[in-house]
Each structure stands twice: as structure tokens, then as C-alpha cells.
Amino acid sequence: MGVVQSGIISGVGDRFSQVAVLTLILQVTGSGMAVGTALGMRIFPYLFLSPIGGKAADRIAPQYLMIAADLLRIPFALSFALIESDKDMWMAFTGIFVLSCGEAFYQPIRKSTIGKITEPSQLTVVNGLEQFRTGVVLILGSVTGGAAAYFFGTDIVFVFNAVSFAAAAFLIRKLEVKKNPVQENSEPPRIEMKARDWLSTGILLVVFIQWLGAGMDGIFNVMISVYAVEIFSSGELGVGLLYGALGTGLMTSFFLMKLVKRHPLLFSILALVVEGVLQGAASQAGTLYQLMLSFFVIALIGGMSGAFLDTLVMKRIPSVRQGSVFGFIESGSNVILGMTMVGGGLAVDVFPIRNVGFTGGMVGFFSGLLILMYRLFRHKYLKKQS
Incomplete structure (x- = not known):
């Protein structure tokens, strides 16, 4: 499928570029704060542009929106190669911000497009492939990105990222997406998602689970590097191995999803x-090997869960509103992710590292238990009412 292939190519290019840009900023400025600022700038465009992208996907042919988002990012992807001194840092931050804006706009469009071009019976398989894609991106992008920058220089990596955007646009140029009534009619019907619709379809619960997962991931992402460098003194190799374990877990999740035949939301x-x-x-x-095994299983379970949750949205929400719903989910998830990354980063400077990681896990554990109790209570209540 062109959408999956384009996602792999542009995703690997983005990971390559992210590693190279952060390395370049650190080399030029010698400032950890500059790196932190760069990471923070990648998150906040999701607050505004993901909802806009989602709504646009419900009204405009999504393949054109994705092609435009890819092509407009090319010059900014190349601009990093012009940076030579700290006086050029404005180009780095501008490029990071614009690329992040493009990604924030692009993601809900891409997800809603999958729901529109895929047969309902194949949605779980395709969303499983999306998790497989993420695993490939993690391994090829994060693990090899640093090596590519080290051996061939950052300029080559920036060029590769620009080429990946062009290749992604080329792959989806002939993508055919069935028009929905909002795109076909001059006076589109009003199909609003009211509060009772969010509750009756279970989508509100899906949103809460994904947002809680994003909160856990924010702390988890901080801990990856901290565990490797501070706890096990394995440096960049340890970071690469942990990302490799995560990527392998996500790829494996695709093959095990078929074992869950019923109750994907409960899973x-x-x-x-x-x-x-x-x-x-x-x-x-x-x-470190015990940590890698834990990361593998975490990614395995999380990959299956992520695919099931996306499938539930695609099956229960009308196609004319999927873009808006995915935009809402992406916006909230990424803002929560950014906030918890900042909070996790501050926490490891104040509290023992292992305590921070344990606390993050327990927050997810008890939050999941509360949702499980609500789910069981609601099911028992509805059964009694019927």
C-alpha cells in the first residue's frame, strides 16, 4: 500500500534528520538547553495543526494534502546543511518548527486516509502494518541515523531526508480515495459528534487510553537514554540497542495480533x-539485556493496543468525521507527550533515576486499573438494565 510505503520512507528520513540535527545543534552551540528547546518545538505544532489537518481531510482530497505537506517541507529539510555557526541557529529552529508543523498537519490526514481506502475487514491488519512500519522506522532511523551522520556527515543525512519527502509524495500521487459527501456536495450535511456519540461508540474511552499511553511514553522516552547512559554506562550503543528492542517489539506485534479475536478494547x-x-x-x-527484554515486550503489547485502538476509531466513526477525530487524538496525545517529557527530564535531575521510571510505570498501572473498573462496572450496569 502506497500510504504505508510512503510512511516508512518519510519516517526513516525524519528519524535520520532528527538525530543529525540534534547532534549538529549540540556541536555548534554546546548547549543542552538548545537541544531541549529543539525537542520542545517539535511538540507544540500538534496542538493547533493536527485538528486543522484532520478537518481538512474531511473536506479536501487527502492525497493532495499529503503531497503538498511533503513537498513544502523539502526546502526546510535541506536548510540544515547551510548551518555553519551559532549565528545560523535561527535556521535550525525555523527548520525544526516548520518540519514539525508539516508532520502535525500530515499525521491525522494519513490515519483517516487509511480508514477511507481500506475494507473494514482488513482494518486491523493494515493498522498492524502501521505498527510494523513504526518498528522499521525506529530500527532503520534511530539506530542507524547516528551511524550515517558519523560516517558520511550530517549534510548527506539532510539531503536524504529531503529526498524521502519527494519519494513519499511520488508514491501517493495516484492514490485514489473515495470522496465523501462533504467533498462532493456544495452544501455538506452536518454530521456532528455529540457527547452521547462519544460515549455510546466507546471513542471517548479510546481517547483516554491513548492520552494516558502518551503520558507514559513521555516519561518512558526520557528514561531510554537515561537508563543506557547513566545506569548501564553503555552510551550511544546502549541507546541504539534499546531503540532496536522497541522497534523489534513493534514489528513482532503485527504477527501476534491475530491471536486476539475478541474484545480489542478490553485488551x-x-x-x-x-x-x-x-x-x-x-x-x-x-x-542492559534484561532492560532490552522488558522494552521488547512493552513495545509488543503497546503495538497491538495501538493498532486495535486506531481500528476502533475507523470502524465506529463515520468516514466524514474520522479526520477530525484523529486530529483531536493526535493533538492531545502529542501535547501530553511533550509535557511529560519535560516533566520526566526535570524529575531525573531531582530524584533517583530508578524511582522516576518506577513512578511512571505505576501511574500507567493504576490509571489502567481505574479504566478497567469503570469498564466492568458499566458493562454490569448495562447488563442489569437490559
């Missing part, structure tokens, strides 16, 4: 609980 709730336990256990790991 996703239980996955939140189990991920919390595993993150708590990972914080107490005695060796």
Missing part, C-alpha cells in the same frame, strides 16, 4: 495495566 485497557507493570519492572532491571 487495550489490560495492555495499559501490563505496560505499567513492565515499565516499573524495567526501572529495576539489573542488566
